[in-house]
Amino acid sequence: MKTIDKHEKIIKAAVKVFAKKGFFSARISDIAKVAKVADGTIYLYFNNKFDILLSVFDIEIGRLINQVKELIEKETNPCRMLEIFALKHLSLLKENRSLAEIIQMELRQNNKLIKEYRVTKFSEYVDIISHVIRQGQALNLFRKDIQPGIAKRAFFGALDEMARLWILAPKPAYNIEETAMQISKIFLCGIIDKGSAQADEKRC
Amino acid sequence: MKTIDKHEKIIKAAVKVFAKKGFFSARISDIAKVAKVADGTIYLYFNNKFDILLSVFDIEIGRLINQVKELIEKETNPCRMLEIFALKHLSLLKENRSLAEIIQMELRQNNKLIKEYRVTKFSEYVDIISHVIRQGQALNLFRKDIQPGIAKRAFFGALDEMARLWILAPKPAYNIEETAMQISKIFLCGIIDKGSAQADEKRC
DNA sequence: GAATGATGAATCGCTATTCATTCTCCTTCG
DNA sequence: CGAAGGAGAATGAATAGCGATTCATCATTC
Incomplete structure (x- = not known):
């Protein structure tokens, strides 16, 4: 051993x-x-009990983040990127329910170290979304009056709330693909620039 | 005394x-x-320490819920109702930061009693949203392919994530009105039925 | 027979909870 | 009117139990 x-x-x-x-x-x-x-x-x-929690964050959550990042980087279409983010984020959490529960519970604790974690590694993850939105705006796909900083939170918060449903409810009422699709759809319809020819072309 | x-x-x-x-x-x-x-x-x-926490939920959070409910009930236009929900939810939490922190932290705990709380009183609150969405669908304002159960979580999750930002960040980067407006806008644009005359009439 | 890894019983600090005592404020009666 | 008394409220020092952490001891490997 x-x-x-x-x-x-x-x-x-x-x-x-x-x-x-x-x-x-x-x-x-x-x-x-x-x-x-x-x-x-x-x-x-x-070193101590809290150190175990931090290691869980670093190793297990870090692994999760890397998997999603990797997939996103293969895409170039901002609309598809958001769809993939939603789908992959939810399905990875679904696969690893224990980890999802820890994220729900512990990442919200009012603790200095955890706060720091949220503003570094984890927020780097969520920043993927705002980055994609800016790309979309640059390509005239997304409306310019959308603030990426708010929109990223709206999108992530929506996904996070669905994750919470799965944790609290014993039987899931919706499947992952359907959920991810609905949320991306609502969100994309909400930010797409309808006056733009690009948006039609790319079939967002 | x-x-x-x-x-x-x-x-x-x-x-x-x-x-x-x-x-x-x-x-x-x-x-x-x-x-x-x-x-x-x-x-x-x-009776004990936990009993204090439950009382905090019942009294303080209950008060918050009632205030939002009351305002919503005065409205009839589903679009306005969602806007008001967003604005009031955020501004009440902003006014009562300590309470907002407790909601963020403790309502996520993996505890049987808290789980029960979430599935009763609190989910009754969030259900306001799905109820409004169904009304909107009945009036042909909102698209029928939107699932109210998913959409309510998307909307609430988005607001909740903004609340979290305020708690974690010392200085708020966005003001309440702007935030509430952006989120309602993204969300409303995402669920409105563009093929419908009603939607134009009501200026959603 | 060292050196390194593993064990788990004992320690030690911490804090929720208790309860013997004190305080406050009416009520009653001389 | 004022003193006596007592019921209920409040106090905070003492208790009691829990569980993180330690460390003397044992096991394994080379």
Whole structure:
């Protein structure tokens, strides 16, 4: 059993336990039990309980962010880029429900470190959206009176709220493709420049 | 000093302390200090720490919900109703920042009682939106292919994300009116039925 | 037989909750 | 009118339990 294995095992276990109980109610001994490791072992790999949470953010959420980024970068049409963002964001969270729960719960905590996390790595992720909107505006696809900073939040917030539905409701009422499509559709219709020939051409 | 005064004082204090530190990190003695009351006194009015949080939800958030509901009910035009919802929701949260922080943080906790709260009182609030959308569809103002259940979440999620911005950022980059207007505009443009004469008439 | 990794029982600090005591403010009666 | 008394409210020091963290000890590997 290599060192690297235990580090990973503990993080995976922590994702499960934090998702189930929330950071504060989760006990180190819970994580240790799920990871099949002694309580003390955890302190060989992490400085303290909060450090485990930060590692979850860095590694697991970081992985999520990279996957979406990578896909977006392959596209050039801003409309398609937003559709892909919606679809991929939702489907990755759906696949990894525990992680989705942690994002919902812990990334909202009023904590200095978490706040910092939100303004660095995570907001870099959300900034993908405003960047795409600016591209669309430059191409005369999207209306110029839309503020990218507000629109990005509107779009991300809409997706985030759908993610919340899945976490709170035991049975999902809508499937991912349908949800992602509806949200991109509402949003795209809302920002597309109807006076523009480009918008028709690109079939946005 | 009447009994009713202390109950209120403790709740007001709890709103501040929970907002600042979060439920788990808030100490009863902190709340007591802010309320200018002895630690023990709190237990004359509340069963336990969690009971204080539930009371905050019931009383303070309930008050917020009622205010928005009341305003909406005065309107008949679905487009205006959505605009008013956006504006009032944001401005009430802005006025009561501590409460907004609690909503952001604690209403996301993975807790059975809070989950129940979300599926009763709070979702009744969000359901105002889907109700308005259905009205609009019945009047041929809004497109029929929009699913009210998804659209309500898209709209609410967008507003909620803007509220989050204000909480995390020390200095707000956008004012309320502008934000509410942009979000309603994007959303209304996204759901309005362009083929319909009604939509023009009503100047949506 | 070191050196490194792992263990888990014991420690230690923290804070929700309790409860014996004190305070406040009426009511009653001499 | 003022003193006595007592009911309910308020106090805050003491308790009690929890759980993060430590560390003396054990296991494994070379």
